[in-house]
Amino acid sequence: MSEIYYVNGEFLSSKESVVPSEERGHQFGDGVYEVVRVYGGRPFLLNWHLERLDRSCKAIGVENPLSHEEWTELISEAVRRSGEEEAQVYWQVTRGIAPREHLFPQAQPSVTMTVKPLLLKASAKSSEKSLLCIPDERWANTWIKTINLLPNVIAKETAHRFGAVEALFVKSGDFTEGSSSNAWFVRGTDIYTAPANRYILPGITRRFVLQLAQEIGYTVYEQSVALDDLHSMDEVFMTSTTLEVQSIHSVVADRNKMSLLYNLPDIPAQTLLSTPEDPAEIWRSSRNNVAARLQDAFTDAVNKFRNYEEPVQ
Incomplete structure (x- = not known):
């Protein structure tokens, strides 16, 4: 099983993946995210997730840095690198990296992503919930x-x-x-x-x-x-x-x-x-x-x- 990390254009190992101290997602929670399931090596309902990402970005005034086609290519490449058939892809878009100030900075949006294996769902009948x-x-x-x-x-x-x-x-x-x-x-x-x-x-x-x-x-x-x-x-x-x-x-x-x-x-x-x-x-x-x-x-x-x-x- 292989976990994949991606930060602003680079695929990194877990030891290399570092959040900059002045990343606005880290300091303010100033960003949005999505999580998609991967079944058989393919992201499920990805278009719907990308549509919701568009809405979230628009709502907080962050420019979505990638088109749907570019997101699809990036997510597919991350899944391919992981080698996982059953996985979960998490990615977030923040307002970027800039000196800490409440006003919006002149900065490029920041993108991070992880791909982690996900075990097949156990039977719902196994225990009371x-x-x-x-x-x-x-x-x-x-x-x-x-x-x-x-x-x-x-x-x-x-x-x-x-x-x-x-x-x-x-x-x-x-x-x-x-x-x-x-x-x-x-x-x-x-x-x-x-x-x-x-x-x-x-x-x-x-x-x-x-x-x-x-x-x-x-x-x-x-x-x-x-x-x-x-x-x-x-x-x-x-x-x-x-x-x-x-x-x-x-x-x-x-x-x-x-x-x-x-x-x-x-x-x-x-x-x-x-x-x-x-x-x-x-x-x-x-x-x-x-x-x-x-x-x-x-x-x-x-x-x-x-x-x-x-x-x-």
Whole structure:
């Protein structure tokens, strides 16, 4: 297995790959990023990722330094150098390297990239997966795939310490998304997922699964699900580039902090990292029919993509 590193025009080893001290991504989090899965040596849904990169760059006023064709060539070359059939490509574009100052500098955008092997997904049936409800305290432009991920990192770590597979953000009593995934809810054969507005990152896998669900014949409502309506849902599942489709068995919340899921107080806690004081299971699945069917459809599409049987996008 081989990991590949790329920095501003050069492929480097991990020992050579160094972030300059005045790189604005390093100092300000002033940049955006993408992550794409590689199946059978080929980046999956790459065009959609590049379209989202365009939107993110435009949103923060950074010129995208490469065309779609140039990005495709660069990513393909990085994957080729890695020799990996199953991998994950991460790349970011920042505002560049310049003396530290809040005003935008006259600098060229900076590009870094890594390619790392990714093991094939284990069976989702191997263990139960739970979500921990976390107040959504992020900024109001989470639709931009920015490298500013501190709230997401803290939420993921809090969930992990509790034993949950993922954090589930709740904003003013409504579910938004996971810390690194999109959330889906099923009642009967109807599927609900938060609308692609400013409060969620419109995931590429979300977009693809929405398409698969409609092709199968499910009705999908892009509307928020309220915490108070969770009890009426039959299934919950999450999607992301690395998770694909992940069935969830239970949702947990802290009884002592339920009010935070509806309204945030003006006075912050002393630490953002906390352990649930009085955890309670507020929902449990009795089935995963829809999620399982969607994962099967996703796997089938990926296998066809691996075998060049048909275009996916």
